[in-house]
Amino acid sequence: xxxxxxxxxxxxxxxxxxxxxxxxxxxxxxxxxxxxxVEDVTAAWLAEVFGVAPETIHHIxxxxxxxxxxxxxxxxxxxxxDIPASLFLKMPPRNYFQHVLMNLFSLGAREIDAYxxxxxxxxxxVPRCYAxxxxxxxxxxxxxxxxxxxxxxxxxxxxxxxxxxxxAVVDAMADLHAAFWQDRAGAAGNARSExxxxxxxxxxxxxxxxxxxxxxxxxxxxxxxxxRIFYQRGREIDAFWASRPQTLIHGDPHLGxxxxxxxxxxxxxxxxxxxxxxxxxxxxxxxxxxxxxLLREIERGLVERYAARLDAAGIEADPEQLWTLYKVGxxxxxxxxxxxxxxxxxxxxxxxxxxxxxxxxxxxxxxxxLALLAALLDDMRV
Numbered sequence: 441x442x443x444x445x446x447x448x449x450x451x452x453x454x455x456x457x458x459x460x461x462x463x464x465x466x467x468x469x470x471x472x473x474x475x476x477x478v479e480d481v482t483a484a485w486l487a488e489v490f491g492v493a494p495e496t497i498h499h500i501x502x503x504x505x506x507x508x509x510x511x512x513x514x515x516x517x518x519x520x521x522d523i524p525a526s527l528f529l530k531m532p533p534r535n536y537f538q539h540v541l542m543n544l545f546s547l548g549a550r551e552i553d554a555y556x557x558x559x560x561x562x563x564x565x566v567p568r569c570y571a572x573x574x575x576x577x578x579x580x581x582x583x584x585x586x587x588x589x590x591x592x593x594x595x596x597x598x599x600x601x602x603x604x605x606x607x608a609v610v611d612a613m614a615d616l617h618a619a620f621w622q623d624r625a626g627a628a629g630n631a632r633s634e635x636x637x638x639x640x641x642x643x644x645x646x647x648x649x650x651x652x653x654x655x656x657x658x659x660x661x662x663x664x665x666x667x668r669i670f671y672q673r674g675r676e677i678d679a680f681w682a683s684r685p686q687t688l689i690h691g692d693p694h695l696g697x698x699x700x701x702x703x704x705x706x707x708x709x710x711x712x713x714x715x716x717x718x719x720x721x722x723x724x725x726x727x728x729x730x731x732x733x734l735l736r737e738i739e740r741g742l743v744e745r746y747a748a749r750l751d752a753a754g755i756e757a758d759p760e761q762l763w764t765l766y767k768v769g770x771x772x773x774x775x776x777x778x779x780x781x782x783x784x785x786x787x788x789x790x791x792x793x794x795x796x797x798x799x800x801x802x803x804x805x806x807x808x809x810l811a812l813l814a815a816l817l818d819d820m821r822v
Contacts, residue, residue, distance in 0.1 A: 446638040453635045457543045457579075461536065464578045474573040474580035476532055478505055478513040489571040489584055492521035507534040508788075509711060510542065514587055526587040528567065532580050545636055547711040548581025549574060554710035555583065557688060563619035564612045565706035592699040592706065598795045601695060601729050603738055609698065609705045609725055610742045613690075614749035616707075617718035620688035621755050631715050637678065644671040644775070647782040654790050655781035655797040663774075663801060666810035669817075670775050676817045683820075684717040684765065692776070693721050694796065695729035719762055722746055723769030727803035728777070728796055736806060739766070767807040768816060774800040774809070 464476065475481050483497040497519045503526075505513035511531040517523060532548065533539050542548055555569040568586035575581075588594075595601070632640070648667050651659055659667070670677065690697070691712035699706045726739055743766050747757040777796040780788050788796075804810060 450638040457540050461539045474575040474582040490523045496521040528585040528587045530583040543579045551710045554713040563615045591701050594699050595695045597695050597792050606730050610746050612705050613721050614746045617687040618753035641671050641674040647779045653782035655794045658797045681717050686715050687718050689716040689721045693725040719765035720769045720772050723766045724773045727770050727773050732802040768813045770803040771809040771813050774804050
């Protein structure tokens with residue numbers, strides 16, 4: 441397909457979703473299958489979700505709520521029915537731009553698919569998913585999840601992470617990836633559509649062509665030049681990663697999307713989960729969440745630990761090959777965090793993105809990841 445046709449389809453998709461979201465937010469939808477706002481969550485809707493009589497739910501109170509890439513809320517429920525007294529909801533974002541972005545890249549639908557794939561007995565700790573609702577006409581996705589606040593510790597990217605915690609997260613990643621290795625469970629995540637791929641390339645070109653965001657000063661000139669590979673050779677990069685063994689990956693496993701219960705890590709926010717190469721998760725997590733000085737000491741050991749855990753699950757894993765994929769996988773983190781920084785604080789706070797960009801740059805420079813990526817793409821052309 442010609443690039444001009446792909447671009448036209450991508451732009452058409454943006455226009456279509458922009459209109460769809462505008463309509464969705466302006467036209468009342470009482471009794472909708474997937475409520476737009478936490479204020480729209482009624483006793484009748486919650487009763488339908490849990491399969492109980494509406495009269496058994498007496499009161500719903502919003503404890504707290506905020507909105508970013510999705511709207512999130514904790515609610516307390518007073519009820520005679522056998523349902524949790526506290527719940528966590530994920531819903532469409534309040535910000536119009538973010539709502540359009542969610543629909544364009546099917547973020548809500550992807551998260552629903554991830555929880556369905558993980559099932560009732562997931563291989564790693566995740567919030568229990570009580571119910572999901574998706575409105576295919578309006579594109580709304582709503583998840584009713586376990587409220588982790590009584591038991592979990594939440595962190596941000598700027599918080600310290602020690603060796604044992606990093607090892608525990610890598611162990612959990614190996615367990616997740618082994619469970620869905622080469623889709624042997626038959627439930628790995630959905631790959632990106634053609635329109636999503638082209639739209640991603642267009643966004644990268646816009647954001648990475650000239651860096652002007654609040655973390656641009658942290659990106660050296662050499663890296664600024666090299667990072668353009670993500671829109672100049674974007675499809676080759678996709679083909680490279682698709683040629684590696686595939687599994688269900690989280691896609692965005694920085695420390696802010698994790699939680700700990702004691703020493704056990706758990707994983708939140710599965711909005712960009714997909715079928716992909718497991719080492720991308722490992723490289724992304726380690727370089728976004730561990731201080732560079734400590735990471736340089738332990739990263740080779742983390743990769744070897746991951747390989748050994750796959751071996752123990754009956755999956756042949758070559759530590760040297762995984763080490764190469766780890767080094768090139770750091771570039772994926774750089775791509776994600778620099779684009780986030782260029783999009784402004786509506787995506788992440790300044791402090792978080794600056795910390796993430798600094799760590800990603802440190803990893804890319806330590807391993808010459810972008811040059812390695814280019815060399816591997818050249819090898820595929822031969």
